[in-house]
Amino acid sequence: MSAPARTALVSTAGHCEVACSFCFRADRARGFLTIATYTRALSRLKETGVEGVCLTGGEPTHHPELRQLVRLALQFGMTVSMVTSARSEAEVSALAEVAHLLTNVTVSADSQGAMALGRTTRTAASAVTTLDAVDTPSKVLHLTYWDVEGEEATQLAGLVAGKGINVQLSPVLVSEDALRRDGRSIQDALRQRARDTASLGQHLRLSNGYRSYLDDLRRMQLTKEEIHPCRSVTLYVSAKGEVRHCPYGTSEISVHASRTEIRAFLDAPATDRVVPDCAAICRPASRDCAA
Amino acid sequence: MPKPRREKQNHLIYADVVDSKSKAGVWMGERASFRDKQARILEALKDRTDWVNLEGAVMVISAEPAGLTVIAPNPTLPGVIVLSDGGSPAASARLQADAEDKVRAVMAELGSPKRKRRPDPMATPQLLWGKYFQYDRDGEAVLLDPITLESVLLDSGEVSDLAGVSPTATHLALAGLGFTQDGPADDRREALHHRLHTLGIDPTPRRISGLRVVLTDRCNMACTYCFVDTNTGKPDMTEQELAAGLEFLFEQNAGQEEVSIQWFGGEPTIRFDLMQYGDELADTLAARYGVERVRRTVVTNGARLTDEALDHFVQREYGVGISIDGPPGINSANRLLLGGQPADDRIRRNVRRLVEAKGLHVGCNLTPTASNIGRLAESVQWIIDDLGLKFIYVNTPIPTGGKWRVNGAELARELYEARLTALGKGGMLFSVLDRAFQALDTRRPMLFDHMQGDRSLNAALLPGDRVSVCDINFTEPSFLHTLDELRADPALLTSATKKVAPIPACGDCPALAICGGPSRNEQALIGGNTPDPQMCAFYTSTLAVAVWDNTGVQ
Secondary structure (H helix, E strand, O other): OOOOOOEEEEEOEOOOOOOOOOOOOOOOOOOEOOHHHHHHHHHHHHHOOOOEEEEEOOOHHHOOOHHHHHHHHHHOOOEEEEEEOOOOHHHHHHHHHHHOOOOEEEEEEEOHHHHHHHOOOOOHHHHHHHHHHOOOOEEEEEEEEOOOOHHHHHHHHHHHOOOOEEEEEEEOOOOHHHHHHOOOOHHHHHHHHHHHHHHHHHHOOOOHHHHHHHHHHHHHHHHOOOOOEOOOOEEEEOOOOEEEOOOOOOOOEEOOOOHHHHHHHHHOOOOOEOOHHHHHHHOOOOOOOOO | OOEEOOOOOOOOOOOOOOOOHHHOOOOOOOHHHHHHHHHHHHHHHHHHOOEEEEOOEEEEEEEOOEEEEEEEEOOOOOOEEEEEEOOOHHHHHHHHHHHHHHHHHHHHHHOOOOOOOOOOHHHOOEEEOOOEEEEEEOOEEEEEOOOOOOEEEEOHHHHHHHHOOOOOHHHHHHHHOOOOOOOOOOOHHHHHHHHHHHHOOOOOOOEEEEEEEEOOOOOOEOOOOOOOOOOOOOOOOOHHHHHHHHHHHHHHOOOOOEEEEEEEOOOHHHHHHHHHHHHHHHHHHHHHHOOOEEEEEEEEOOOOOOHHHHHHHHHOOOEEEEEOOOOHHHHHHHOEEOOOOEOHHHHHHHHHHHHHOOOOEEEEEEOOOOOOOOOHHHHHHHHHHHHOOOEEEEOOOOOEOOEOOOOHHHHHHHHHHHHHHHHHOOOEEEOHHHHHHHHHHHOOOOOOOOEOOOOEEEEEEEOOOEEEOOOOOOOOHHHEEOHHHHHHOHHHHHHHOOOOOOOHHHHHOOOHHHHOOOOHHHHHHHOOOOOOHHHHHHHHHHHHHHHHOOOOOO
16 A cells, blocks of 8 residues: 655646656646646545645646646645746746745756756756746755766856755666667766766765665666555646656546545555656655655 | 434424325424435535535635635535635626536435435334334334334444343333333234224214315316326316305315315316306305315416416415426426427416415425436425425325336435425425324324325315215226215215225235325225235335434424
8 A cells, every 4th residue: 555645746738848858758748737627636636635736847837827726726725836947037937926825946957968968958057047036935956967077066056055945866867778879888877877976966965865766776777677666655647637656657547537436546556666767756855846 | 222203293284285184294303314415415516526625514616717615514404505705796606506506416316216226224124023123224223113103213232232132221221112022913903903993093084074176177288197087078067066066065064174175177277267156155155154264275287377366366365286297308208288398488487476476375296207206306406496386295106007107115215305305495395204204203103195184084076966085086986976975875985994904914014004005096096905016115115214214303
């Protein structure tokens, strides 16, 4: 039996304009989350004990009814937080308009190497500019990293210093196929990650939880054993209204199913297994933005 | 301590808009049952709304229009309270209407037998000590003495105590309440006859105190299930026949407090002239024979109502009973104008005029048919909300074509739910259920369909100088007599006398003293003594509903 989830990630759109090429999201599809599906999801999740939602991508600031999404969750008595890549003026002002209602804002950024790999433009500096423009009790810069040199790590630490911004890290997980095309192996990637982590560790205090997550990840990548059943404490709701134990899960139930069926789905032991892609969601001490 | 059913002798007997006086009686409590129902309504609403829990209630959150609706069980009555706030009066009204629609839909569904029903174990009690019936539910039990109609509620501890080696505390307490293990009655049918004798209840009618006057068999509607042969071309009643019939009624009731006259047809208002004539004459006769009061009622389909007739009804303080089976879709299944078109719009307009007129008592006669069974609660809701009729009398099914056409057990359950729906809306619903409640509360057998407690009979005055001693059967030869024959031989009334518990199986039935077996009419219609199994299921099920419902407080 899984522990009852207290939080849920809610995908506000099936599509995402950032389109990182290393994105592993399982359910990319066009279309925004509708209000009817969203309120049904909130009601059903609240009934099962979920106390907070985190609005996530696609890009939540692109949702035409963002304010409504935040307001409704609060009416259901839930806390609301958000993961965003907001950078443009329109995105940042949409975010700023609701920021005072949010418990936490996490702005995603990529290291230089990750930007090159994923063909993105989400710099850490622009993330901090966005965070500076919003008024929330808690702010997080989420950095997806690859190939981080000492200098970049120093700059990163400088960017957040004294601003009350916490940093959350995720290594890029390059697929084996992509590595092979590049003429590299898993071991090469793991060595790169170890170097990157060491650079970051010189300027940021890495938690024990994060270090043990990296150990788990390494073990999973090396052994390819799907050892652990999914233990995500954060549910996931897709933009089409399917509830999963985690964004990467394969078993799901529609929020429009009967309450009995939803409860049965959530009460039943998860059939999904932890894989490297989803391990970050499960990492015990991660400061997931909704936690 | 085992709890005996509270005794209650002062049932309100009123609002018998169109039918015999023995059929009314309302109990407003029933709290345990309606709470259960309210909980089921709320639970079902949770399936179709987006809500958060409040203490003992839910708050529905809507986005279009944006707003909140609190839905809570009414703490003192059946039904739920719906309260919406959408920021503006228009949005609030929309939310309120939407929520009420949802609640209604849920209530209608919960009242529907289309959902799979399990056989109801409550309806099949076990025999205890060879003479009491034990109804079990969720560990609790009710013991019923089928002869004395005493009943006792046992909690779960007492139920298990009862299974222990006698005498336990529960055995002793029950003995104190008259429930003893010794000496089971040899023959419960005989015991009932003895009980009737002790209570002075005699099945033989003494006189006719009410006449259902069948003015004409012409009707502007052609309802498929009508028990009257209509539009046969037979002549209407004449003034002379009417005068003779009324003369007989008043002379038989000289010095009595009350007689009742019910105008009936066909559609009686087609001969409004005879109604006027008869009402005038009745006043004269009442004065002459010293009858204090004339109760006047009319049974009409409501499709036709002239201003003149309306004024007349108001002036004579009529009780008006409108035959209607439910909302248009249901009503028009069996109730159509002669030309085949539905009459719902007309009926609705006329009902409004009747309801708005001062001094009239307006009610509705609802016949359970294949098209409204499963939707009785919904029909009742529509009758109260849409038509504005608060008094609903549900006709007791009778065999058609030699057998019962409805499922008796389901009908009993539906009547109960329809009754709660009516009560929740400030209306009242009268049916055979009341007979079971009343029998249990008063400890008096309730066995007679067409006879009042004072042993006076409702009979039907028919065209052609004939009287049927059964007011819902105008053709059975053994019921038909002329006025002169009845004057010469009052014993002819005994052709309507019910043979109480006519077959041995009645002795094994828990509803022995509430049903008492098939009436003479029932026997005539099924062509034998043995009751239709659905009739038995109906009465045993009404009893099962009533034994658990001992909270009547009105």
